[in-house]
Amino acid sequence: MIEQQIQYNKVIINAVPVKITRNENPAAIEIKFDIKFETPTGLHIKIGPKTIEEILAELKSKGLVYKTKAAEEALPAILNAYYRENKMIIKSELETPGFYLENDKIVSYKTDQKEATQDEIKQCADLLNDLSNRYNRKEIFATVVKWALIAPFSYVLKQMQHDDRWLPWLYFHGWTNTGKTTTGRIALAVWRKNKDRKKHDIGFASVDNIARFGRAVCYNTYPILINEVQLNDERQKQLVEALKHAVQSQTARARLSTKSTAEFIAALSPCILTSNPAPPEDPAFQRRIIPIHYSTDDEPSAEERARFNTFLKDNIDKLGTFGDFAVNYILNNQETIFTKSDWKDIATELLKAFFKAAEKEVPAWIYDFVQESQVQDIAEEQEQIIRGFLTKVVNETYTRNYRALTSSADQAHENNDFENRLLFCLDKDLISFLKRKSTGEVLIMHDIVKEMKAQRINHISNLAELGRRLQSEVKATKLGGNTVRLVAIPIQKFIDFVLPPLS
Numbered sequence: 385m386i387e388q389q390i391q392y393n394k395v396i397i398n399a400v401p402v403k404i405t406r407n408e409n410p411a412a413i414e415i416k417f418d419i420k421f422e423t424p425t426g427l428h429i430k431i432g433p434k435t436i437e438e439i440l441a442e443l444k445s446k447g448l449v450y451k452t453k454a455a456e457e458a459l460p461a462i463l464n465a466y467y468r469e470n471k472m473i474i475k476s477e478l479e480t481p482g483f484y485l486e487n488d489k490i491v492s493y494k495t496d497q498k499e500a501t502q503d504e505i506k507q508c509a510d511l512l513n514d515l516s517n518r519y520n521r522k523e524i525f526a527t528v529v530k531w532a533l534i535a536p537f538s539y540v541l542k543q544m545q546h547d548d549r550w551l552p553w554l555y556f557h558g559w560t561n562t563g564k565t566t567t568g569r570i571a572l573a574v575w576r577k578n579k580d581r582k583k584h585d586i587g588f589a590s591v592d593n594i595a596r597f598g599r600a601v602c603y604n605t606y607p608i609l610i611n612e613v614q615l616n617d618e619r620q621k622q623l624v625e626a627l628k629h630a631v632q633s634q635t636a637r638a639r640l641s642t643k644s645t646a647e648f649i650a651a652l653s654p655c656i657l658t659s660n661p662a663p664p665e666d667p668a669f670q671r672r673i674i675p676i677h678y679s680t681d682d683e684p685s686a687e688e689r690a691r692f693n694t695f696l697k698d699n700i701d702k703l704g705t706f707g708d709f710a711v712n713y714i715l716n717n718q719e720t721i722f723t724k725s726d727w728k729d730i731a732t733e734l735l736k737a738f739f740k741a742a743e744k745e746v747p748a749w750i751y752d753f754v755q756e757s758q759v760q761d762i763a764e765e766q767e768q769i770i771r772g773f774l775t776k777v778v779n780e781t782y783t784r785n786y787r788a789l790t791s792s793a794d795q796a797h798e799n800n801d802f803e804n805r806l807l808f809c810l811d812k813d814l815i816s817f818l819k820r821k822s823t824g825e826v827l828i829m830h831d832i833v834k835e836m837k838a839q840r841i842n843h844i845s846n847l848a849e850l851g852r853r854l855q856s857e858v859k860a861t862k863l864g865g866n867t868v869r870l871v872a873i874p875i876q877k878f879i880d881f882v883l884p885p886l887s
């Protein structure tokens with residue numbers, strides 16, 4: 385029946401398929417085929433694995449397609465005929481380990497979870513309770529543990545294509561040295577991925593454009609920790625869009641494999657993002673993350689850190705048992721995922737089952753979950769930190785220099801309110817990143833960002849960010865013959881920011 389399609393006076397494609405392999409891959413959005421063609425001269429051409437469109441495009445580029453429209457109908461028809469007559473080789477070539485939905489069942493591919501022993505389960509349950517006690521804010525630990533449990537199944541949730549069943553990504557931000565990265569690694573340790581610094585515990589540089597990001601999230605369905613992300617930069621607008629898309633959709637990006645056809649990169653892994661600056665305020669982005677803000681109060685003392693590090697080093701590997709239990713439970717109680725619409729409820733049920741399996745009391749912390757700290761509160765705290773920095777710089781510079789640079793007569797009439805201290809520092813040009821313009825404006829130079837970082841104020845990543853907080857713009861300004869980008873702000877506005885008038 386197939387031969388009828390190739391009549392030389394009506395040639396559509398000047399080559400016939402002699403061997404067809406269909407690559408089944410639950411992670412792929414499209415089916416790909418490997419096809420061996422034979423031309424009338426007996427030449428064999430192998431094309432694939434590619435989609436039908438890509439195969440047609442390659443045949444065209446080889447000049448073998450005589451009637452494009454007809455070919456676009458004929459090739460799928462030939463493939464269907466092969467499939468119907470069981471002449472097609474079916475190959476499942478999933479290279480990306482993880483959990484997938486296949487024919488309404490959750491299946492695992494090349495995953496490395498094992499059967500946990502009773503003793504391992506007991507030890508891991510004790511470890512979870514112990515870890516929770518080492519968190520001042522227990523709701524953070526509870527949230528991260530629950531998220532970690534569901535993380536490798538986030539692709540399954542997306543394959544379900546319910547509008548609201550996707551897993552939001554974790555976004556730790558705020559003060560430095562507060563445990564953001566460490567808590568992310570604890571989530572990875574549940575899946576024994578905390579030591580994989582190539583694919584699972586990575587820096588922003590590995591994902592700072594859409595191509596790299598697409599590559600990073602399509603290795604497997606296990607979670608990824610991305611440290612020090614910089615998403616507030618204008619240049620990252622497209623990447624922010626790609627992230628938003630990947631949280632909900634099965635695809636991370638579409639790449640043009642040929643002029644006319646796009647190749648879809650699967651968004652398999654959910655991500656934990658950490659940064660010092662706050663996440664993009666874009667409401668659509670905020671809706672797709674669980675922002676957890678770390679403030680200066682969350683910084684553990686040096687002793688606490690030392691104790692915590694020792695404890696973690698000796699015990700973190702035990703967390704793998706939790707992942708083992710979770711996989712076993714979910715694969716054998718699949719209705720848990722199908723019937724519960726909220727992923728948090730699935731995680732709570734899993735935690736309860738785990739402590740029951742450990743024959744231990746179900747601890748109260750498993751019911752905790754972070755309250756979203758209002759964006760407003762965070763902004764206020766961060767402004768307070770900037771005010772503190774500016775006040776300290778002006779006061780210390782004034783105190784250090786006033787006596788040396790003034791006469792006793794001046795000192796007799798000293799008026800040291802903040803405005804005068806500021807004016808003194810500006811007029812004597814004592815602060816490298818604060819200048820005075822003839823117009824009376826205060827000029828804030830770029831190196832203030834470096835000075836702030838030196839004081840561990842990392843949430844201001846650039847001058848534009850600071851300008852935004854002072855509601856002033858960065859402008860290119862002529863200074864001593866050079867054009868420099870700086871923030872120009874009327875002195876009263878500067879003073880009102882540092883010392884907000886009491887309302």
Ligand SMILES: Nc1ncnc2c1ncn2[C@@H]1O[C@H](COP(=O)(O)OP(=O)(O)OP(=O)(O)O)[C@@H](O)[C@H]1O
Pocket residue numbers: 518519520558559560561562563564565566567658659660684688689690692693
């Ligand atoms: N709950 C905790 N109790 C005590 N020490 C902790 C806790 N969590 C983390 N630490 C310790 O605090 C230190 C800083 O942690 P980490 O590197 O995760 O901070 P971070 O918030 O990622 O910092 P940065 O913003 O600079 O990246 C580490 O030594 C870590 O082990």
Ligand SMILES: [Mg+2]
Pocket residue numbers: 564565566611612658
């Ligand atoms: Mg960190």
